[in-house]
Amino acid sequence: CGTTSLLPMTPKKPQQWLQVVGHAGLSHFPFASQRVLFWFKKYISVACFLSSLVSTGSFHVGDYGTLLKRFCEGEQQCYLRLMEDTLKPFVPAYHGVVQRDEQDYNMMDNLLTHFNTPAVMDCKMGSRTYLERELLLAKERPQPRNDMYEKMVAVDPEAPTVQERTQQAVLKTGFYYNAVTCLFPVQKSNEECHTNFKRTKSRDQVMAAFNNFVESNTHIVWGYLRRLKELRQVLEESVFFRTHEVRHLDLLFIYWSGSSLLFLHDWKGRTGVWMIDFGKTAALPAHLSLDHRTPWVEGNREDGYLWGLDNLIDILSNMLPL
């Protein structure tokens, strides 16, 4: 579900264009391959991809400050449940399905509507880098991947083991266990999208990246921190969150998917954080529930979302004066 598109920021301001960045899917591989991946082993992994001006018609601006996203049934189911959940204030309001040129779209609030030329950051958290279904496949047919090896070395030349170095390849099953992922396509107001977070690995570097995003404005940091703490409290109680697996990376290095946090602030000091993109979020079997903090081991389906959020909150707290 979802791709990339260019669309007007709000219906009221037809001159302004917002770049909506999403995964382009395998059929748009040349675009997807432009993405740059990097990670933090201990705290937060950051990845971001080039926001090409690819218009695939997956997003449109709807009437009255709404956004239309190409229909995906799984995402619709999530939004319908979210509208009944305590998480409702933390996701865009959902308004049902509409049709345009014979294509169905999920209609939701355009979160940018209340901001004035906002700075935008799309951030994915979690500790699992691929679905357990993919792990099973990779185990059944273990194939050393040279492409992954090259990407791994480009990010961190020290990362491969001696054996991996000899083979010039890595197994998907041996890669990225328990990394916390966090995706940051950062777009500052009136600036191009920042994409080069390749070497942003340590906690200090993440802090520096955030600091750059908020331009050292502690008022903005306070706003984000307050909102993230509220979100954490609600997530810990949410039935939806407990009963859903928030998936992260579909095919490692090929395309990213999964729910993310959208950070928005503007020069007036307004801030907001929302959970978006539920195309890959799935309900768990009835007998299962997740706490999203327990470290992932094969089979437990934990995704480390709250662990990532704890780290983010800690990082932002440390950006404020004592």
Ligand code: ATP
């Ligand atoms: P991917 O799966 O690759 O992350 P996608 O095609 O599923 O992408 P989304 O992640 O839902 O698309 O959205 C892509 C971008 O569009 C977001 O990073 C955000 O900048 C913007 N966007 C999405 N939903 C909204 C919204 N409700 N209001 C404002 N902007 C939005």
Ligand code: MG
């Ligand atoms: Mg998506």
Ligand code: MG
């Ligand atoms: Mg997304």
